[in-house]
Amino acid sequence: QMQLVESGGGLVQAGGSLRLSCTASGRAFGALNMGWFRQAPGKEREFVAAISWNGGITDYADSVKGRFTISKDHALTIDLQMNSLNPDDTAVYYCSAEPPRSPGQVPVRVYEYRYWGQGTQVTVSS
Secondary structure: OOOEEOOEEEEEEEOEEEEEEEEEOOOOOEEEEEEEEEEEEOOOEEEEEEEOOOOOOOEEEEOOOOOEEEEEEOOOEEEEEEEEHHHHOOOOEEEEOOOOOOOOOOOOHHHHOOOOOOEEEEEEEE
Protein backbone atom coordinates (compact mmCIF):
# COMPACT_ATOMS: atom_id res chain seq x y z
CA GLN A 1 0.00 0.00 0.00
CA MET A 2 1.20 3.49 -0.75
CA GLN A 3 1.27 6.30 1.78
CA LEU A 4 1.07 10.00 1.00
CA VAL A 5 2.24 12.51 3.60
CA GLU A 6 1.50 16.21 3.30
CA SER A 7 3.28 19.04 5.08
CA GLY A 8 3.41 22.82 5.04
CA GLY A 9 -0.07 23.88 6.05
CA GLY A 10 -0.72 26.60 8.58
CA LEU A 11 -2.23 29.98 9.31
CA VAL A 12 -1.50 32.95 7.08
CA GLN A 13 -2.95 36.41 6.53
CA ALA A 14 -4.78 37.30 3.34
CA GLY A 15 -2.30 38.14 0.61
CA GLY A 16 0.32 35.84 2.06
CA SER A 17 1.91 32.65 0.76
CA LEU A 18 2.32 29.03 1.80
CA ARG A 19 4.08 26.06 0.26
CA LEU A 20 2.69 22.55 0.62
CA SER A 21 4.67 19.37 -0.01
CA CYS A 22 3.62 15.77 -0.49
CA THR A 23 5.78 12.66 -0.57
CA ALA A 24 4.70 9.19 -1.60
CA SER A 25 6.24 6.12 0.00
CA GLY A 26 5.56 2.44 0.48
CA ARG A 27 4.50 0.33 -2.46
CA ALA A 28 6.67 1.16 -5.45
CA PHE A 29 5.17 2.42 -8.68
CA GLY A 30 6.96 3.16 -11.89
CA ALA A 31 5.25 6.51 -12.30
CA LEU A 32 2.56 8.57 -10.61
CA ASN A 33 0.26 11.35 -11.66
CA MET A 34 -0.24 13.47 -8.55
CA GLY A 35 -2.57 16.22 -7.50
CA TRP A 36 -3.97 18.48 -4.82
CA PHE A 37 -7.58 18.77 -3.74
CA ARG A 38 -9.17 20.75 -0.94
CA GLN A 39 -12.24 20.52 1.21
CA ALA A 40 -13.77 23.38 3.17
CA PRO A 41 -16.24 22.77 6.02
CA GLY A 42 -19.64 21.78 4.68
CA LYS A 43 -18.41 21.54 1.10
CA GLU A 44 -17.39 18.76 -1.22
CA ARG A 45 -13.77 17.98 -1.97
CA GLU A 46 -12.69 19.98 -5.00
CA PHE A 47 -9.84 19.87 -7.47
CA VAL A 48 -7.00 22.37 -7.06
CA ALA A 49 -4.08 21.29 -9.26
CA ALA A 50 -2.51 18.22 -10.84
CA ILE A 51 0.77 17.27 -12.47
CA SER A 52 1.65 14.38 -14.72
CA TRP A 53 4.12 11.66 -13.83
CA ASN A 54 6.94 13.34 -15.77
CA GLY A 55 6.00 16.90 -14.85
CA GLY A 56 5.19 17.76 -18.43
CA ILE A 57 1.47 18.39 -17.97
CA THR A 58 -0.19 20.53 -15.32
CA ASP A 59 -3.78 21.57 -14.76
CA TYR A 60 -5.38 24.02 -12.35
CA ALA A 61 -8.80 24.94 -11.09
CA ASP A 62 -9.92 28.31 -12.44
CA SER A 63 -10.08 29.67 -8.90
CA VAL A 64 -6.34 29.21 -8.36
CA LYS A 65 -4.87 29.87 -11.82
CA GLY A 66 -2.18 32.52 -11.68
CA ARG A 67 -1.84 32.20 -7.90
CA PHE A 68 -0.90 28.55 -7.29
CA THR A 69 1.90 26.56 -8.90
CA ILE A 70 2.29 22.80 -8.75
CA SER A 71 5.71 21.26 -9.29
CA LYS A 72 7.38 17.89 -9.06
CA ASP A 73 10.69 17.74 -7.19
CA HIS A 74 11.25 14.13 -8.15
CA ALA A 75 9.16 11.13 -9.05
CA LEU A 76 7.45 10.80 -5.66
CA THR A 77 7.34 14.37 -4.32
CA ILE A 78 5.23 17.33 -5.36
CA ASP A 79 4.90 20.87 -4.07
CA LEU A 80 2.12 23.42 -4.24
CA GLN A 81 3.23 27.05 -4.04
CA MET A 82 0.27 29.17 -3.01
CA ASN A 83 0.49 32.94 -3.40
CA SER A 84 -2.02 35.77 -2.93
CA LEU A 85 -4.04 33.63 -0.57
CA ASN A 86 -7.51 34.76 0.42
CA PRO A 87 -10.02 33.49 3.00
CA ASP A 88 -11.80 31.44 0.32
CA ASP A 89 -8.68 29.28 0.13
CA THR A 90 -9.21 28.09 3.70
CA ALA A 91 -9.63 24.31 3.64
CA VAL A 92 -7.98 20.99 4.35
CA TYR A 93 -5.67 20.28 1.43
CA TYR A 94 -5.25 16.67 0.32
CA CYS A 95 -2.52 15.14 -1.81
CA SER A 96 -3.54 12.44 -4.26
CA ALA A 97 -1.77 9.98 -6.52
CA GLU A 98 -2.60 7.51 -9.25
CA PRO A 99 -0.53 5.58 -11.79
CA PRO A 100 -1.03 7.07 -15.24
CA ARG A 101 -3.71 5.50 -17.44
CA SER A 102 -4.26 7.89 -20.33
CA PRO A 103 -1.38 9.66 -22.07
CA GLY A 104 -1.56 13.41 -22.57
CA GLN A 105 -3.75 14.29 -19.62
CA VAL A 106 -3.86 14.35 -15.85
CA PRO A 107 -6.82 13.28 -13.72
CA VAL A 108 -8.76 16.14 -12.14
CA ARG A 109 -11.68 14.35 -10.49
CA VAL A 110 -11.80 12.85 -7.02
CA TYR A 111 -12.86 9.41 -8.28
CA GLU A 112 -9.85 9.22 -10.61
CA TYR A 113 -7.45 8.92 -7.67
CA ARG A 114 -7.13 5.87 -5.45
CA TYR A 115 -4.43 7.11 -3.10
CA TRP A 116 -4.88 9.99 -0.68
CA GLY A 117 -3.00 11.67 2.12
CA GLN A 118 -4.47 12.58 5.49
CA GLY A 119 -4.66 16.26 4.66
CA THR A 120 -3.10 19.45 5.96
CA GLN A 121 -5.04 22.47 7.20
CA VAL A 122 -4.63 25.82 5.48
CA THR A 123 -6.29 28.79 7.17
CA VAL A 124 -6.26 32.27 5.65
CA SER A 125 -7.34 35.11 7.91
CA SER A 126 -8.84 38.32 6.59
